[in-house]
Amino acid sequence: MMKRTRINELLISDDLDREVVVKGWVKTRRGNKHVGFIALNDGSTIKNIQIVVDLEEKGEEYIKDVTTGAAIQVNGTLTASEGKGQTVEVKASEVIVLGKSHPDEYPIQPKKHTLEFLRENAHLRFRTNTFSAVNRVRHNLAFAIHKYFHERGYYYINTPIITGSDAEGAGECFKVTNFDLNGAPTDDKGGIDYAQDFFGKETNLTVSGQLEAEAGAMALGQVYTFGPTFRAENSNTSRHLAEFWMIEPEVAFADINDDMDLAEDFIQYVIRFALENCKDDLEFLDNRLADEEKQLPQDKRSMPLLEKLNFVVENDFERITYTEAIDILRNCKPNKKKKFQYLVEEWGMDLQSEHERYLVEKHFKKPVILYNYPKDIKAFYMKQNDDGKTVAAMDVLAPGIGEIVGGSEREADLVKLQTRMKEMDVPEEELWWYLDLRKFGTAPHAGFGLGFERLVVFVTGMGNVRDVIPFPRTPKNAEF
RNA sequence: UCCUCUUUAGCUCAGCUGGUUAGAGCACCUGACUGUUAAUCAGGGGGUCCUUGGUUCGAGCCCAAGAAGAGGAGCCA
Structure with missing residues (x-):
């Protein structure tokens, strides 16, 4: 059985009209009842490869399970593209759906999602x-x-x-303990007796x-x-x-x-x-x-x-000492016009985010x-x-x-x-x-x-x- | 932890001064189309309006408490 070729290799290949096997996840499917186009990605590159399926020969039903998110294998021929927008494409002789993706339930659509929404779908956001x-x-x-x-x-x-x-x-540290939280052993002073814990002392994550x-x-x-x-x-x-x-x-x-x-x-x-x-x-x-x-x-x-x-x-x-930074900040416009939430006055104060941002983004760039x-x-x-x-x-x-x-x-x-x-x-x-x-x-x-x-x-x-x-x-x- | 904002369809959002059956785009389903590029066009289905309590004849909208999310601050990497 032929091994799969990764999409990043196929896209830059000039060895055309050869048999290839491609495996990946469907980004989108387009087309009509005569011809189907599948944008396929396998993670090897941000670019997709276009799969072309002749539906007059296979019938419309042939790719009905090829929906956004599905995992598929395509056996076919790497050819120069007939359409615009890509140089090569794969003319499929066989499309095998390895894993269906129910289009009604799959959250990642071929459209813009907010980063917040994708955070809640962190297991699927790799696919964007x-x-x-x-x-x-x-x-x-x-x-x-x-x-x-x-x-x-x-x-x-x-x-x-x-x-x-x-x-x-x-x-602040995260505590590491093997104690049952309801009823950790106590010492004679009434504190928790870490001597009895797994490591024999109080431990934390680094x-x-x-x-x-x-x-x-x-x-x-x-x-x-x-x-x-x-x-x-x-x-x-x-x-x-x-x-x-x-x-x-x-x-x-x-x-x-x-x-x-x-x-x-x-x-x-x-x-x-x-x-x-x-x-x-x-x-x-x-x-x-x-x-x-x-x-x-x-x-x-x-x-x-x-x-x-x-x-x-x-x-x-740019390398400057804290003392030089204080001088710059003390005499800068936003400080004199009292635009800073924390005004820069004395040597010894801790610099706030607004001060650091001013130095980096406005003063030195x-x-x-x-x-x-x-x-x-x-x-x-x-x-x-x-x-x-x-x-x-x-x-x-x-x-x-x-x-x-x-x-x-x-x-x-x-x-x-x-x-x-x-x-x-x-x-x-x-x-x-x-x-x-x-x-x-x-x-x-x-x-x-x-x-x-x-x-x-x-x-x-x-x-x-x-x-x-x-x-x-x-x-x-x-x-x- | 503090300040500000947000929460309405699968997603992104609109919803007027509190008033009938809560809307749009996308997605989905059905149909049309012989090479599409987030394809296009026509039609259809889809709602615990974050939760709880309150005010009111009537609450998506007003009030209170809570939850979750975002931005900023603090702490820091």
């Missing part, structure tokens, strides 16, 4: 042009990430998903693999993680998920400048990879975005997707790396600068999505780290092993965390992280 394109781009970005690090001598390490400490200071990655970097030199991350924050925004994927490189003998170089080079590399390997999909997404924004006034529209990606790849990111933040608004493990006021932290801000990377040089000095932990009430006992890394062969090192879904949002031009992960987990939603 938009979501198949997004998922192919997502794959290519994931692949590019591994390729980038591998080619540069980084090791992919897997840090634990179940963690024993909640001292990492990065948001909020970050960074601390463990640091342990890897302090022996393997340069490592990265790429795994699921969980935050139990009640965040209802287009930028947050309860379960998301994060990339966390960690590099020994690197300082904050090396860290910024890495982040910039890395982001440009993976975008370039997508531009080269996802041409059709990105073109489709470029059109989709333009179409979506058609009704917006000119000044509210974002830069066309492909133009934006090429711009990011070809131009250096390109990705911006902010670094050297006040120590009081950043985490305990960041390297304290000599000025006594700032830490060597950096955030990469991208137009449209905001913070895409957060990173820092890590504090390598044991005493300084311990002092900071005391000041910030971080329990030393739980992080004894993290302190050991400073006790035995400490060295300057740096790293960052990149939210994978935010990267995919940026590259696909989708407006919501829920539409770039197949089955999003958000507050009140764990369907599928």
Whole structure:
């Protein structure tokens, strides 16, 4: 029996008038009682192949089950198309319906659906042009990430998903327990006795693999993680998920400048990879975005997707310190005219989304790396600068999505780290092993965390992280 | 968690100041058409107006509570 050929191969083939077998899902069927046209897609490309069925020979009934969504096999001949709109098509000698799709019940119609509706049909939305394109781009970005690090001598390490400490200071955790929720054993003080739980201590789903990655970097030199991350924050925004994927490189003998170089080079590399390997999909997404924004006034529209990606790849990111950013913001028009909801006045304040957006989208009009933040608004493990006021932290801000990377040089000095932990009430006992890394062969090192879904949002031009992960987990939603 | 908005046919939406039998486009079904491109044309079927309670002679519409969804904010990636 002949093997099937994938549609992406057929569409670029110039080996015509040969027997082929095609399998895929029906997008639409058109025609009359004499001839039927089927648009068929198998996921190998966003493009469909046209199947032509001679109904005078087969009879009208022959393709009555070939309806939108049905899975079919077509045996036929690859020929030059007689009609306009495509160069090749398959003249069917036999059409076999592998799986029917009842047209009355199948939710995905050959028309525009809202993203909200498709979210409720996440198991079927892969079959739409938009979501198949997004998922192919997502794959290519994931692949590019591994390729980038591998080619540069980084090791992919897997840090634990179940963690024993909640001292990492990065948001609310999901608890992991084996206790029956009605009647967990209690200790003599009336609290829950975790000593009797599966791990013998309180455990959570990881909020970050960074601390463990640091342990890897302090022996393997340069490592990265790429795994699921969980935050139990009640965040209802287009930028947050309860379960998301994060990339966390960690590099020994690197300082904050090396860290910024890495982040910039890395982001440009993976975008370039997508531009080269996802041409059709990105073109489709470029059109989709333009179409979506058609009704917006000119000044509210974002830069066309492909133009934006090429711009990011070809131009250096702007690098400014937090202090410089405050100066720019303090003297900018919206601040003076009191257009900001939070006015920028004092050094030391945390920057709000509106401020970051102003810097990226209005002032510099390109990705911006902010670094050297006040120590009081950043985490305990960041390297304290000599000025006594700032830490060597950096955030990469991208137009449209905001913070895409957060990173820092890590504090390598044991005493300084311990002092900071005391000041910030971080329990030393739980992080004894993290302190050991400073006790035995400490060295300057740096790293960052990149939210994978935010990267995919940026590259696909989708407006919501829920539409770039197949089955999003958000507050009140764990369907599928 | 806070603020704002939304919830009417399978989908996208309209529904006036509270008043008879709740509408349109698409989808679906039937028919027409010899090469279509989200095919086209004609006809047809299809409703727990998110839920609960209230006001009223009368509620899709007004009031209250709740649920779900979206946008923005906070937290962050």
